[in-house]
Amino acid sequence: MKIATFKIFYFLWILCTFICLTDGARILGVFQMPSYSHYQLGDRILKELAARGHEVTLISPYKQMEQTKNFRTIVIENAFEVLERNVVDLFSMSTDNMLSTNLQFDTRFLPYTENTLNSSNVQKLIKSNEKFDIVILERLMNDAFHGFCAHFEAHCIISSPIPTSSWTNIQMGNAGPPSYVPELSSQFSSKMNFFERAYNFLGYLFYTTWFHAFMVPLHNEVMHKYFTNVPHFYDVYYNVSLMLINTHTAVHPPVPRLPNMIEIGGYHIKSPKPIPKDLKAYLDNAKEGVILFSMGSNLRSKDLPNDKRRAILNSFSKLKEKILWKWENESMSDLPGNVKLSKWLPQNDVLAHPNVKLFVTHGGLLSTLEAIYHGIPLVGIPVYGDQYSNMRIAEDYGYGISVPYEYLNEEGLTAALEQGLKNPTFSDVAKRRSKIMHDDQLKPLDKAIFWIEYILRHNGGKHLKSSSLSFNILQYLLLDVIGFISIIIAISICVCIFALKKIRRPHKKVTISKKKN
Numbered sequence: 286m287k288i289a290t291f292k293i294f295y296f297l298w299i300l301c302t303f304i305c306l307t308d309g310a311r312i313l314g315v316f317q318m319p320s321y322s323h324y325q326l327g328d329r330i331l332k333e334l335a336a337r338g339h340e341v342t343l344i345s346p347y348k349q350m351e352q353t354k355n356f357r358t359i360v361i362e363n364a365f366e367v368l369e370r371n372v373v374d375l376f377s378m379s380t381d382n383m384l385s386t387n388l389q390f391d392t393r394f395l396p397y398t399e400n401t402l403n404s405s406n407v408q409k410l411i412k413s414n415e416k417f418d419i420v421i422l423e424r425l426m427n428d429a430f431h432g433f434c435a436h437f438e439a440h441c442i443i444s445s446p447i448p449t450s451s452w453t454n455i456q457m458g459n460a461g462p463p464s465y466v467p468e469l470s471s472q473f474s475s476k477m478n479f480f481e482r483a484y485n486f487l488g489y490l491f492y493t494t495w496f497h498a499f500m501v502p503l504h505n506e507v508m509h510k511y512f513t514n515v516p517h518f519y520d521v522y523y524n525v526s527l528m529l530i531n532t533h534t535a536v537h538p539p540v541p542r543l544p545n546m547i548e549i550g551g552y553h554i555k556s557p558k559p560i561p562k563d564l565k566a567y568l569d570n571a572k573e574g575v576i577l578f579s580m581g582s583n584l585r586s587k588d589l590p591n592d593k594r595r596a597i598l599n600s601f602s603k604l605k606e607k608i609l610w611k612w613e614n615e616s617m618s619d620l621p622g623n624v625k626l627s628k629w630l631p632q633n634d635v636l637a638h639p640n641v642k643l644f645v646t647h648g649g650l651l652s653t654l655e656a657i658y659h660g661i662p663l664v665g666i667p668v669y670g671d672q673y674s675n676m677r678i679a680e681d682y683g684y685g686i687s688v689p690y691e692y693l694n695e696e697g698l699t700a701a702l703e704q705g706l707k708n709p710t711f712s713d714v715a716k717r718r719s720k721i722m723h724d725d726q727l728k729p730l731d732k733a734i735f736w737i738e739y740i741l742r743h744n745g746g747k748h749l750k751s752s753s754l755s756f757n758i759l760q761y762l763l764l765d766v767i768g769f770i771s772i773i774i775a776i777s778i779c780v781c782i783f784a785l786k787k788i789r790r791p792h793k794k795v796t797i798s799k800k801k802n
């Protein structure tokens with residue numbers, strides 16, 4: 286007994302010295318989007334940092350329901366009201382092209398950004414004398430937030446909720462040839478035909494020009510309005526220590542990434558929890574299989590126009606499988622017998638249930654990652670943003686079928702559902718991809734924490750920064766070198782021509798003079 290007690294004390298003592306000796310850093314996270322999926326991404330990393338002894342502050346539109354040790358939230362007032370004021374029918378964006386989608390996002394998100402900085406709670410923090418070692422920004426058209434990093438003299442870490450594109454690559458000095466790196470909202474995967482490459486390239490040119498010519502001055506202005514004494518936008522913007530990217534090689538095509546650009550896709554996924562009793566009974570009893578249908582947290586299926594909703598219902602009613610539909614409204618009058626509605630669903634836990642055969646989704650990134658994590662094939666109804674390209678990749682890889690929202694009708698959806706259910710290759714590929722997703726050296730969340738602490742240990746990780754960041758565009762594209770070589774070649778050609786003329790002229794003169802004679 287005594288020895289056992291001693292052992293316990295000894296263990297506790299060791300544990301305490303370990304915890305007390307680990308220097309907790311002060312970390313600020315800025316995740317401003319009034320959208321649950323974005324909130325979830327920030328919450329997961331920051332709570333984990335708090336659990337590991339760091340002192341964490343989160344700026345967020347969401348209040349915390351319960352107290353967490355080492356964790357404080359600064360709530361952005363009015364975030365949801367600003368969202369309501371700027372509300373657009375997301376379903377109507379399905380016909381927009383890549384440029385207009387991106388430009389809309391850019392201009393629409395600027396008021397959110399300003400509202401966050403103008404919020405009195407955030408102002409209090411900015412005006413306080415608090416210090417932070419690290420600032421983690423969720424980058425989503427809110428670049429004025431780079432001011433947080435400069436203001437608190439902290440290492441800047443970017444959390445990118447979407448795959449890399451010109452949008453992130455240029456900031457990090459990372460190579461991203463538009464021949465196989467699709468632009469944001471481009472609807473493409475890495476495999477592009479001639480016209481797609483041309484479109485992607487033009488999109489790249491237009492978007493980067495627009496961003497640097499129009500958005501940068503606006504963000505610079507907003508940044509300096511709320512943060513005094515910070516350098517010019519570009520000095521802060523290109524001074525990022527680490528970028529955490531929400532993609533995974535199981536779900537995304539391989540593209541270049543510098544050593545300070547780390548893939549952590551899937552980190553938000555928690556191990557499945559027990560499902561509520563009635564839902565579990567429903568899933569257990571569905572011997573023919575269950576199809577899960579959810580349009581995510583930003584698009585609400587209750588906002589679907591009636592014709593699209595009817596098309597979906599009609600095609601569901603023809604199946605023998607049961608359908609579990611995340612529906613945010615009261616019950617539907619014309620509901621077929623095999624469809625069950627639920628206002629809220631523990632999506633990840635449901636996907637883990639062995640009777641779930643297929644996931645009908647909007648093709649959002651978090652949903653796609655969760656489906657592949659559990660090896661479930663997809664039928665996607667992409668509407669906007671990255672959803673098209675997520676589904677395009679799913680089709681390329683063979684674990685999903687895309688039925689774009691604008692073309693959604695009963696026949697198309699029925700055909701896709703039948704394929705997804707009857708053709709075993711979709712499920713086989715999804716299971717293979719799932720294996721890839723589980724075969725990681727470090728779990729994505731541990732990887733994120735490792736790299737954040739690495740940046741702390743190595744004082745900003747300057748050694749990881751690409752030297753291309755110090756080049757101007759002429760140097761980066763080697764236009765100066767190409768220009769120089771062209772001049773040398775041109776001069777050489779001129780010299781040769783001149784020399785040839787010199788050699789041939791006297792010779793001619795001789796022959797002419799000979800004839801005369």
Ligand SMILES: *[C@@H]1O[C@H](CO)[C@@H](O)[C@H](O)[C@H]1NC(C)=O
Pocket residue numbers: 399400403
């Ligand atoms: C900032 O907040 C103040 C007071 O809450 C408000 O009067 C003002 O309109 C806000 N400005 C912007 C640009 O949102």
Ligand SMILES: *[C@@H]1O[C@H](CO)[C@@H](O)[C@H](O)[C@H]1NC(C)=O
Pocket residue numbers: 435438439440441516520521524526744745
């Ligand atoms: C860049 O970030 C580092 C911290 O990682 C900081 O020490 C440095 O002052 C920053 N440079 C500029 C120009 O803001």
Ligand SMILES: *[C@@H]1O[C@H](CO)[C@@H](O)[C@H](O)[C@H]1NC(C)=O
Pocket residue numbers: 587588614615617
């Ligand atoms: C949602 O519920 C409200 C109130 O029950 C009803 O008036 C409305 O028509 C419903 N919307 C849809 C799309 O069913």
